[in-house]
Amino acid sequence: MTEQSMVKQERAARTRESLIRSAAEIFDREGFAVASLTVISSLAGVSNGALHFHFSSKAALADAVQEEALTRLLAVTDAVPPLGTSRVQLLVDVTHGLAAALRTDAVLRAGFELCGEASRASQFDLRERWQRWVEETLKQADAEGELRPEVAAQDVVTAVVAATVGFEVLGARDAVWLSASTVTRFWRLLLPLLVRASLVAELEAEGTRVP
Structure with missing residues:
Protein backbone atom coordinates (compact mmCIF):
# COMPACT_ATOMS: atom_id res chain seq x y z
CA MET A 1 0.00 0.00 0.00
CA THR A 2 1.39 3.40 -0.96
CA GLU A 3 1.78 6.27 1.50
CA GLN A 4 -0.88 8.23 -0.37
CA SER A 5 -3.33 5.34 -0.02
CA MET A 6 -2.63 5.09 3.69
CA VAL A 7 -3.24 8.82 4.12
CA LYS A 8 -6.56 8.51 2.27
CA GLN A 9 -7.62 5.57 4.44
CA GLU A 10 -6.72 7.41 7.63
CA ARG A 11 -8.64 10.49 6.47
CA ALA A 12 -11.67 8.35 5.60
CA ALA A 13 -11.52 6.65 9.00
CA ARG A 14 -11.37 10.00 10.79
CA THR A 15 -14.32 11.28 8.76
CA ARG A 16 -16.34 8.18 9.58
CA GLU A 17 -15.56 8.51 13.31
CA SER A 18 -16.51 12.19 13.24
CA LEU A 19 -19.82 11.40 11.55
CA ILE A 20 -20.62 8.73 14.14
CA ARG A 21 -19.85 11.09 17.03
CA SER A 22 -21.86 13.91 15.44
CA ALA A 23 -24.80 11.62 14.69
CA ALA A 24 -24.76 10.37 18.27
CA GLU A 25 -24.91 13.93 19.59
CA ILE A 26 -27.85 14.81 17.34
CA PHE A 27 -29.70 11.53 17.99
CA ASP A 28 -29.15 12.04 21.72
CA ARG A 29 -30.37 15.64 21.63
CA GLU A 30 -33.19 15.49 19.07
CA GLY A 31 -34.09 11.82 18.62
CA PHE A 32 -33.68 9.62 15.56
CA ALA A 33 -36.91 10.59 13.81
CA VAL A 34 -36.23 14.33 13.95
CA ALA A 35 -32.48 14.21 13.36
CA SER A 36 -31.32 15.78 10.10
CA LEU A 37 -28.48 14.36 8.01
CA THR A 38 -27.63 17.91 6.95
CA VAL A 39 -27.22 18.98 10.56
CA ILE A 40 -25.15 15.88 11.30
CA SER A 41 -22.81 16.46 8.37
CA SER A 42 -22.49 20.14 9.30
CA LEU A 43 -21.58 19.28 12.89
CA ALA A 44 -19.00 16.79 11.61
CA GLY A 45 -17.56 19.45 9.31
CA VAL A 46 -18.13 17.47 6.12
CA SER A 47 -20.43 17.73 3.11
CA ASN A 48 -23.65 15.77 2.61
CA GLY A 49 -21.88 13.94 -0.19
CA ALA A 50 -19.14 12.80 2.17
CA LEU A 51 -21.77 11.57 4.62
CA HIS A 52 -23.53 9.54 1.94
CA PHE A 53 -20.20 8.13 0.78
CA HIS A 54 -19.83 6.49 4.20
CA PHE A 55 -23.48 5.86 5.09
CA SER A 56 -26.25 5.16 2.60
CA SER A 57 -29.03 6.34 4.92
CA LYS A 58 -29.86 7.69 8.36
CA ALA A 59 -30.69 4.13 9.43
CA ALA A 60 -27.22 2.94 8.38
CA LEU A 61 -25.68 5.77 10.37
CA ALA A 62 -27.79 4.83 13.40
CA ASP A 63 -26.57 1.21 13.07
CA ALA A 64 -22.98 2.48 13.12
CA VAL A 65 -23.68 4.53 16.25
Missing part, protein backbone atom coordinates in the same frame (compact mmCIF):
# COMPACT_ATOMS: atom_id res chain seq x y z
CA GLN A 66 -25.16 1.50 17.98
CA GLU A 67 -22.26 -0.72 16.93
CA GLU A 68 -19.77 1.77 18.39
CA ALA A 69 -21.92 2.11 21.52
CA LEU A 70 -21.89 -1.68 21.92
CA THR A 71 -18.08 -1.62 21.85
CA ARG A 72 -18.15 0.96 24.64
CA LEU A 73 -20.69 -1.03 26.66
CA LEU A 74 -18.49 -4.12 26.41
CA ALA A 75 -15.53 -2.07 27.62
CA VAL A 76 -17.54 -1.39 30.79
CA THR A 77 -18.89 -4.90 31.37
CA ASP A 78 -15.78 -6.84 30.32
CA ALA A 79 -13.29 -4.98 32.52
CA VAL A 80 -11.36 -7.51 34.63
CA PRO A 81 -12.24 -7.12 38.34
CA PRO A 82 -9.59 -7.21 41.08
CA LEU A 83 -8.76 -10.70 42.34
CA GLY A 84 -11.24 -11.88 44.96
CA THR A 85 -14.06 -9.52 43.97
CA SER A 86 -17.45 -11.10 44.63
CA ARG A 87 -19.93 -11.36 41.77
CA VAL A 88 -22.39 -9.08 43.54
CA GLN A 89 -19.72 -6.45 44.15
CA LEU A 90 -18.77 -6.70 40.49
CA LEU A 91 -22.40 -6.06 39.58
CA VAL A 92 -22.50 -3.02 41.86
CA ASP A 93 -19.24 -1.68 40.42
CA VAL A 94 -20.29 -2.15 36.82
CA THR A 95 -23.64 -0.42 37.34
CA HIS A 96 -21.69 2.54 38.71
CA GLY A 97 -19.36 2.36 35.72
CA LEU A 98 -22.25 2.22 33.28
CA ALA A 99 -23.97 5.21 34.89
CA ALA A 100 -20.74 7.20 34.80
CA ALA A 101 -20.20 6.35 31.13
CA LEU A 102 -23.77 7.28 30.24
CA ARG A 103 -23.34 10.67 31.93
CA THR A 104 -20.38 11.62 29.75
CA ASP A 105 -20.56 9.58 26.53
CA ALA A 106 -23.09 10.74 23.92
CA VAL A 107 -22.33 7.72 21.71
CA LEU A 108 -23.22 5.28 24.49
CA ARG A 109 -26.35 7.25 25.42
CA ALA A 110 -27.50 7.40 21.81
CA GLY A 111 -26.84 3.69 21.37
CA PHE A 112 -29.15 2.87 24.26
CA GLU A 113 -31.79 5.38 23.17
CA LEU A 114 -31.87 3.98 19.64
CA CYS A 115 -32.86 0.58 21.08
CA GLY A 116 -36.21 2.09 21.98
CA GLU A 117 -36.78 3.76 18.60
CA ALA A 118 -40.03 2.30 17.29
CA SER A 119 -39.54 3.57 13.73
CA ARG A 120 -36.55 1.32 12.97
CA ALA A 121 -35.35 -2.20 13.67
CA SER A 122 -32.28 -2.34 15.90
CA GLN A 123 -29.37 -4.60 14.93
CA PHE A 124 -27.46 -3.94 18.14
CA ASP A 125 -29.80 -4.09 21.14
CA LEU A 126 -27.69 -2.70 23.99
CA ARG A 127 -30.43 -3.17 26.56
CA GLU A 128 -30.64 -6.85 25.68
CA ARG A 129 -26.85 -7.18 25.90
CA TRP A 130 -26.91 -5.49 29.31
CA GLN A 131 -29.67 -7.83 30.51
CA ARG A 132 -27.67 -10.87 29.41
CA TRP A 133 -24.61 -9.65 31.29
CA VAL A 134 -26.63 -9.05 34.46
CA GLU A 135 -28.20 -12.51 34.14
CA GLU A 136 -24.83 -14.21 33.77
CA THR A 137 -23.29 -12.31 36.68
CA LEU A 138 -26.17 -13.09 39.03
CA LYS A 139 -26.17 -16.72 37.92
CA GLN A 140 -22.53 -16.90 39.00
CA ALA A 141 -23.30 -15.11 42.26
CA ASP A 142 -26.03 -17.64 43.00
CA ALA A 143 -23.75 -20.57 42.15
CA GLU A 144 -21.09 -19.20 44.49
CA GLY A 145 -23.57 -18.92 47.36
CA GLU A 146 -23.64 -15.14 47.57
CA LEU A 147 -27.43 -14.78 47.36
CA ARG A 148 -29.83 -15.48 50.17
CA PRO A 149 -31.34 -18.99 49.87
CA GLU A 150 -34.85 -17.60 49.51
CA VAL A 151 -33.85 -15.18 46.73
CA ALA A 152 -34.36 -16.24 43.11
CA ALA A 153 -31.60 -14.94 40.86
CA GLN A 154 -34.07 -14.18 38.05
CA ASP A 155 -36.11 -11.97 40.36
CA VAL A 156 -32.97 -9.96 41.09
CA VAL A 157 -32.24 -9.73 37.36
CA THR A 158 -35.70 -8.24 36.85
CA ALA A 159 -35.15 -5.63 39.57
CA VAL A 160 -31.63 -4.66 38.50
CA VAL A 161 -32.35 -4.45 34.77
CA ALA A 162 -35.60 -2.54 35.29
CA ALA A 163 -33.90 -0.05 37.61
CA THR A 164 -30.75 0.51 35.58
CA VAL A 165 -32.55 0.83 32.25
CA GLY A 166 -34.95 3.19 34.02
CA PHE A 167 -31.98 5.28 35.19
CA GLU A 168 -30.67 5.30 31.61
CA VAL A 169 -34.00 6.48 30.16
CA LEU A 170 -34.66 9.10 32.83
CA GLY A 171 -31.03 10.20 32.83
CA ALA A 172 -31.31 11.29 29.20
CA ARG A 173 -33.23 14.33 30.44
CA ASP A 174 -32.08 14.62 34.06
CA ALA A 175 -28.49 13.59 34.85
CA VAL A 176 -29.34 13.14 38.55
CA TRP A 177 -30.72 9.71 37.65
CA LEU A 178 -27.26 8.68 36.49
CA SER A 179 -25.41 10.16 39.45
CA ALA A 180 -23.25 8.02 41.73
CA SER A 181 -25.52 8.94 44.66
CA THR A 182 -28.62 7.59 42.87
CA VAL A 183 -26.93 4.29 42.05
CA THR A 184 -25.56 4.06 45.60
CA ARG A 185 -28.98 4.60 47.17
CA PHE A 186 -30.42 1.87 44.95
CA TRP A 187 -27.80 -0.64 46.10
CA ARG A 188 -28.09 0.35 49.76
CA LEU A 189 -31.76 -0.51 49.53
CA LEU A 190 -31.32 -3.75 47.58
CA LEU A 191 -28.17 -5.37 48.97
CA PRO A 192 -29.55 -6.36 52.40
CA LEU A 193 -32.47 -8.08 50.65
CA LEU A 194 -30.24 -9.76 48.09
CA VAL A 195 -27.13 -11.25 49.71
CA ARG A 196 -26.35 -13.37 52.74
CA ALA A 197 -26.17 -11.37 55.98
CA SER A 198 -22.53 -12.33 56.47
CA LEU A 199 -21.65 -10.75 53.12
CA VAL A 200 -23.55 -7.46 53.40
CA ALA A 201 -20.91 -5.74 55.52
CA GLU A 202 -18.20 -6.64 52.99
CA LEU A 203 -19.97 -4.99 50.06
CA GLU A 204 -19.66 -1.33 49.08
CA ALA A 205 -22.86 0.13 47.67
CA GLU A 206 -20.93 3.17 46.43
CA GLY A 207 -18.73 0.90 44.30
CA THR A 208 -15.06 0.03 44.64
CA ARG A 209 -13.98 1.18 41.18
CA VAL A 210 -15.21 2.65 37.91
CA PRO A 211 -14.54 0.07 35.14
